Amino acid sequence: MRLYGFTPSPNTWKVRAFADHIGVPLEYVFVDLRKGEQRKPDYLAVNPSGRTPTLVDGDFTLWESNAIQHYIGASKTTDLWPQDACTRADIMRWQSWQLTHWASACEPMIFERLVKRALDLGAPDAAVLAKAQASFANEAGILDAHLATREYLVADRLTLADFAVASYLLHAEAAELPLAAHGNVARWFATVAALPAWKNTAPAM
Ligand SMILES: N[C@@H](CCC(=O)N[C@@H](CS)C(=O)NCC(=O)O)C(=O)O
Structure with missing residues (x-):
């Protein structure tokens, strides 16, 4: 799974920290918001909202950090995102x-x-x-x-x-x-x- 994010952002951080904690490796791509990289066409192609983070897993693209946490949590069995x-x-x-x-x-x-x-x-x-x-x-x-x-x-x-x-x-x-x-x-x-x-x-x- 590839994660596009801006490292100091709480929304990126919560995803990276959670994935690290449950042992799901992410290929991390830094999107520099200070340089406006979130508004470049190649980034808008994966996330038309022009915000970070965004997850890409094969053909599946997902933005909104809480949904991304759910997806990462569902990729393995974990008590941190349980079934009940x-x-x-x-x-x-x-x-x-x-x-x-x-x-x-x-x-x-x-x-x-x-x-x-x-x-x-x-x-x-x-x-x-x-x-x-x-x-x-x-x-x-x-x-x-x-x-x-x-x-x-x-x-x-x-x-x-x-x-x-x-x-x-x-x-x-x-x-x-x-x-x-x-x-x-x-x-x-x-x-x-x-x-x-x-x-x-x-x-x-
Ligand atoms: N609700 C979104 C918020 C995403 C968001 O606002 N990200 C900010 C960084 S904290 C961003 O990328 N801003 C860039 C911009 O608005 O140009 C989420 O949870 O992922």
């Missing part, structure tokens, strides 16, 4: 929340504090940051309450859901995401981030 309907639905619940609410809560601070600095786009916008703090507090509060009585998100063990949700904390330190107020999230994230697979696939910061 309840656990699968629970994993998909957290992935849906990640895609709709968690990403929106984390992205503004990542963009204002990290991407703008990296690409020399000027100072962070204070109004955007203020709004983002409120959104982050709300969503991180939901995650924190869930993790108060659990070590992992689903089924009391590591699953694909942990990779999907933790990926957005990849830049927590550099983007100053206020994790200190959410001790259960910080504890859970430290556990996931300590996995060898996480480190094996982490971008050089």
Whole structure:
């Protein structure tokens, strides 16, 4: 399987870390978003959305990182993407929340504090940051309450859901995401981030 991705992106990272953890080798092709490579015709031919990541397996092409995680998880027998309907639905619940609410809560601070600095786009916008703090507090509060009585998100063990949700904390330190107020999230994230697979696939910061 070939994965096209942008290494510092949480959406690429969650796929690579998960594949590494369950031992599915990926042929990795770096798509440099800073150079606009995602808008070149050869990339648009595999992913017309012009976003990363994209998986190509023979004749089959798939984009959207959560769907890619499912496909990789289904390529072998693994407890991280098990067969039973309840656990699968629970994993998909957290992935849906990640895609709709968690990403929106984390992205503004990542963009204002990290991407703008990296690409020399000027100072962070204070109004955007203020709004983002409120959104982050709300969503991180939901995650924190869930993790108060659990070590992992689903089924009391590591699953694909942990990779999907933790990926957005990849830049927590550099983007100053206020994790200190959410001790259960910080504890859970430290556990996931300590996995060898996480480190094996982490971008050089
Ligand atoms: N929902 C998509 C989001 C993909 C996405 O937005 N990728 C970003 C990097 S984090 C991207 O490639 N952006 C390039 C662009 O918009 O030009 C997924 O989960 O795969």
